[in-house]
Amino acid sequence: MESFRLLVGIQLILSVLILNESRTCIAQGLKTATTTVKCSRKHSAVLTEFGGVGDGVTSNTKAFKAAIDHLRPLASDGGAQLIVPPGKWLTGSFNLTSNFTLFLHKDAVILASQEESEYPILEPLPSYGLEKNSTGRFSSLIMGTNLTDVVITGNNGTIDGQGKPWWTKFKARELNAVRPLIIEILFSLQGLTILAPIDIPNTDGINPDSCSNTRIEDCFIVSGDDCIAIKSGFDQYGIKMGMPSEHIIIRRLTCISPDSATIALGSEMSGGIKDIRAEDVTAIDTQAALRIKTAPGRGGYIKDIFTRRFILKTMQFVFRVNEFYKTHAEGYDPTLLSDVSNINCRDMVAENVTVAAEYEVLPGNTFTVVTVLLLHDKEKVYLKGKDKIVPPFRFGVEDVATKMWFHKLAYPGQ
Template identity: 65%
Template sequence: MFSTMVSFFNVVYFVQVIGVISLVLTLGSLNVKVAECRVASGPGNIEYPAINCRKHSAVLTDFGGVGDGKTSNTKAFQSAISKLSQYASDGGSQLVVPPGKWLTGPFNLTSHFTLFLHKDAVLLASQDESEWTQIPVLPSYGRGNDAPDRRSISLIFGTNLTDVVITGQNGTIDGQGSYWWDKLHKNELKVTRPVLIEIMYSDQIQISHLTLVNSPNWFVHPIYSSNIIIQWLTILAPVKSPNTDGIDPDSCTNVRIEDCYIVSGDDCIAVKSGLDEYGIKVGKPTQHLIIRRLKCRVASGPGNIEYPAINCRKHSAVLTDFGGVGDGKTSNTKAFQSAISKLSQYASDGGSQLVVPPGKWLTGPFNLTSHFTLFLHKDAVLLASQVESEWPQLPVLPSYGRGRDAPGGRFSSLIFGTNLTDVVITGQNGTIDGQGSYWWDKFHKNQLTLTRPYMIEIMYSDQIQISNLTLVNSPSWFVHPIYSSNIIIQGLTILAPVDSPNTDGIDPDSCTNTRIEDCFIVSGDDCISAKSGWDEYGIKFGRPTQDVIAKNVTYSAKLEGISNDPFTGICVSNVTIQVSEQKKKLQWNCTNVAGVASNVTPVSCPLLPEKGKFDCPFPNDKLPIENVQLKTCSSV
């Protein structure tokens, strides 16, 4: 990671998957006013915004340029810019690239100069390596990224300049990087690959309103420079293109990046200050940045999938990177465990996500980590192992005092976590199949010596999201957050046979601030059961479940007491249950209970009659969990 001596204000490294970024820093030195400039184009003029307009103008064809996609225009660009440089002290100049495909090798810019690309202009970088001049390595890097010694000059290059604009009508610069990527993969590089645009030791730079594609290496690299505006760029790199960073301000001061869309094979934006000890020696930090209205994705797989989450992640991996095999037969327990162990190192560096791709992934239990997302593709199916030796044994829960199926301990849940912060389990409605019949059969035959595993259990944790999944055939309860807080459970489809034992859907247990919404549950037992432990053990533990919100409900409540010994003293007040359009006719089903209700919608059952306006001792203000806003993240 290129992170030496970075000194800036609240700017985040943008590596791997990024959502929509909105970060504004008010810095007086960056409140640059742009002028409306003009380019002569056929019968009329094209206006464009720029930091400065130019007094003199020329077109590439004035210098022998040929836009047929085959003829080299390297000399045309070099001649044009050399000629126009004489006007640097006389109002500056602009070079217009008209419609056409303009094959070219590298060329150097000049001061007080604008390079303008017509909307139908395409610059094609030459793949003739002899056209690419070799230059020394950067002093703050000490060596090349691809090879130890020299590097190829950038396609568009400038050093020691003032007042430079590279802009257009969204014209295209195509780095034709496949030639260089192939050489990298074959270890045939003797010098570091070129960057698409690099400006060094310069001041007052604008790069805007262009489409940049297929860079051999990084796309935009201002270095040792100041007062830089980068805006309205569309940057596109194909899947797995190596090191195709989007925008890398490097040892720069006063940088404004805004309104860009980036799909990159590597970092979208990486704020750099050289490499390791070389950057420290040069001692020029990057500082004073504005980054706003930016959409960034990393190209990974055939496309990107956006999904809502409490937090997006900086690092991403796929299960197959760790030896996963999705044939429905091979055990992937070690693959999951290895992947999460590896990704846990990023908990303090923007977090990580593990993507489960299409396939049937047989696995035993695995433990999650903090600042982590488990994402299931729509065609991914996790199959719980029926090999009992793969299931670790855990102590009984302190608020339960003993096992529910047997007096001793219990099996670990399939997906388990304890003492975590910021955990997301989500997908495109991918499936987790607990293959519970093995366990149900043992339960019915009284062959269990330990309590059956749950499907998902998170303990002693904070900030949990479980969403957009199909969960089927859990050995016991499906979703069991316990001793935890700030939990969002939404968009789950939970299915179990009617006669499957104890297959509760969602059981928040001794939890605070829980939001459950938009779920469909068919269960062999309770759909949702808010718990606080068991009998005297729960009372002794003394941690109630509180502050629960349920939305888009089809069936409000079922209250069942004990025949001839009803539950009494029940009080329900100030409750509004948001029922869906597909609501059931009977909303409250009550037997063997007694109590009162006040201000309840839908109206409660006759055994809990309305008794005027009063408050039970329950919270009635808006709960913090209602205010959580999900970000838009991206995955394979």
């Protein structure tokens, strides 16, 4: 199956929807017809069979571990499924296995424990180095490493990260490691609702990081940071790792992010980002539709980006580029510039937008064609970007109307 590592902050709430289930599956321990579920796995078990208590108070970390340990050897024989029945299931970090489905009943809520001891400390990610997580990082709530064929699904159950205490400790500088994520797995993503406080920074909805052959579909995201931020490593660590994010498809996304982007590329993109396709996207009260973020020292590339059929309402920018991000790893090479090329945006409707496009671009850096084609009718205002512009490398088109149409908005040389 197609795979990627999904990184989502622990302060989020996820509503998990049904994904391609095909037959009725009644596991031992299910008492009523209301907990009968559909599955495509040969073997099934229920969390309560392993001591799970859904009272919202009792820790179920050991129950999740015992259940998955029991199913792990069975997973290679037609796959295995763990059913989380109705209840509030408090738990710390636990690991999934290959050929596995975690199924949440519609009245099931997985509650992330607020105890640091429930999240073992992990080594820093090799593509980010010690500067990004010098003291290590807490394990994610739901973990998966080197897995294949993993599904988290259900009848609109909920995974609640209960993140407020983590942010309180973070602001008070009381955390001794990087805060945990809610899910860190290998798979494609479909049908998630992600709700994060818009006044809390760094609450990215979804971070495909050094991922390939990835689909993100039918998602609703409210975030205090980028709804989707595609990354591939940090300065020399990302360059050394050399794992790009590529062949990523984003479809039917709705985003609300007053201070950030609908889709961001970077700024940690030293391993490269290419062949990203996004379509049928709606952004409301969001800072930018598409934002490219990089800096001297990042190296790498952002290329072959294709977006179409965006509906944008109350935006500060349609398109934004910033090549002056200042956070760096110690010992980075400031002469390494990023190649940004072949960025294409078409069939976009924007209402109540302040600036069509803003470029904060390094002099002499590679930056090739950007085309923005918006749906046009007589009621919309036509604005054409300049074919040639000169430093100070900042360009904006002020809007005096409520609707705009842009055509061939290009940087110098095009």
